[in-house]
Amino acid sequence: MAKNHEIKVVQRELQGKGASRRLRGAGQIPAIIYGGDVEPSVIQLNHNEIWLAQQNEWFYSSILDLNLDGKVTKVLLRDMQRHPFKQLILHLDFLRVNENEALTANVPLHFINEDTSPAGKAADVVVTHELKEVSITCLPKDLPESIDVDLADLKAGDVIYLSDIKLPKGVEIPALAQGKDHDDAIVTAKLGKEEAADEAPAAE
Structure with a gap:
């Protein structure tokens, strides 16, 4: 609360x-x-x-x-x-703020249990936080100060999307109503060699 x-x-x-x-x-x-x-x-x-x-x-x-x-x-x-x-x-x-009207606000994402996840404990896996905050809509009484993203089960090769976030009651992510193209990745877990391969074309 x-x-x-x-x-x-x-x-x-x-x-x-x-x-x-x-x-x-x-x-x-x-x-x-x-x-x-x-x-x-x-x-x-x-x-x-x-x-x-x-x-x-x-x-x-x-x-x-x-x-x-x-x-x-x-x-x-x-x-x-x-x-x-x-x-x-x-x-x-x-x-x-009108307490009876929904508002739109950006709230920070807190990534928890990353260190104890399979990806977090693997030396050859690079975990990247693609987003640090998310735009939400809700009534003022439901506005959270932050939203936790639990990475306890994160493994190499996993991607966590906006739609995977467990939202507090009364909170919505308006981008998700616009279709799958707006379901952005918020966390990726790649093997180190994959990360290097992704960056190689840019370096060239």
């Missing part, structure tokens, strides 16, 4: 490039909340708190509770602008 992640925010009084620069100089991040049936809301957040939070997977894939003077708005992070070389977040975009 997903945890609650509450972040305190403050209403932003001034807008524009100059105001945003002053906010950043004061250790704040300018941001906007949009979506739903209400007007966009401009806010600011503490940079140090967000810098620590954004180092966790949940910041990108979980519903966040933005607390403005005791009023909580449920949102998903939709965009983060970073400085090209400084450890600095420049701007954040959040999308309001």
Whole structure:
């Protein structure tokens, strides 16, 4: 079950490039909340708190509770602008979440039991994670922070596809509704010599 992640925010009084620069100089991040049936809301957040939070997977894939003077708005992070070389977040975009409407989100895949699988224990097998995350649809209450992919039975020559994932209740992968061509491989287990043979044409 997903945890609650509450972040305190403050209403932003001034807008524009100059105001945003002053906010950043004061250790704040300018941001906007949009979506739903209400007007966009401009806010600011503490940079140090967000810098620590954004180092966790949940910041990108979980519903966040933005607390403005005791009023909580449920949102998903939709965009983060970073400085090209400084450890600095420049701007954040959040999308309001309606608890009664299905949403689309990218969630990370966690590969478990790989080391103890037949493929993982074989010295001549190369296990490749083709995808690190997957796009899902579900109601906000069903949104998982991540999805586990159990590799306990993975053997040399195996390929695990999107359709092989055991999804939590209420969660769907919309790509699978588009046909077999969209059932992408997420894990492959190849013998080392096969891996080398696959790469040889590219090298030439």
